[in-house]
């Protein structure tokens with residue numbers, strides 16, 4: 729099938745049948761273990777310069793909740809860190825579990841977070857997104873862990889308020905004037921490594937920038953994400969939960985840290 733949402737139905741261990749790269753040597757997500765991480769003091773800080781006017785719509789595509797941005801020019805960009813040049817913000821989306829004790833894709837020293845926010849950027853030195861996904865330096869994803877706590881980040885409210893408008897697969901709503909950098913944690917400390925999409929086609933085109941500091945969300949906010957459905961409006965309800973891929977082998981990759 730080319731309806732990728734069926735792949736979570738099939739289970740990640742079946743993806744390689746249609747996408748052999750799913751068994752590749754640079755797959756994501758991974759477990760980040762302190763004992764295998766190398767502090768790289770040459771790593772630069774990363775910077776996001778986002779234009780709130782680039783935000784367009786929020787949608788439920790049956791496998792996640794996604795906010796889409798205008799990426800027709802260098803309007804909202806990520807630069808610095810491990811990256812050379814600017815990368816254009818194209819979309820952000822989430823991964824979450826069926827309960828607060830799991831849901832993130834990356835795992836840090838055995839710790840699973842309740843969820844993970846991915847901000848996806850592509851390298852405009854390639855002619856378009858589809859071309860960039862075929863290149864090792866084509867994509868950069870900024871990953872931010874969602875941790876359940878008592879004092880949730882008020883900036884998450886805007887996204888979660890829209891959830892009611894996109895309950896079922898295929899639903900989309902306007903989402904104007906939104907600067908996703910308001911979601912960033914205080915610290916910009918990060919780990920970085922070369923990996924892949926965590927869903928089919930699992931292309932190994934991503935420079936991952938995983939922030940060490942999680943953002944705090946409430947249990948109610950996580951429950952809001954879990955109120956989304958995988959199915960379309962007139963179909964039996966299937967809760968959209970556990971849209972995370974298990975961690976993949978690191979093989980001969982190095983995970984670099986921007987902090988000691």
Ligand SMILES: NS(=O)(=O)c1ccc(C(=O)NCc2cc(F)ccc2F)cc1
Nearest residue numbers: 846848858861869924925926927929931
């Ligand atoms: N979770 S993640 O951040 O790793 C991730 C980000 C984006 C995509 C994606 O764009 N899929 C669709 C897609 C992929 C292609 F490779 C080509 C086209 C296309 F629409 C998949 C996974």
Ligand SMILES: [Zn+2]
Nearest residue numbers: 821823846926
């Ligand atoms: Zn993702």
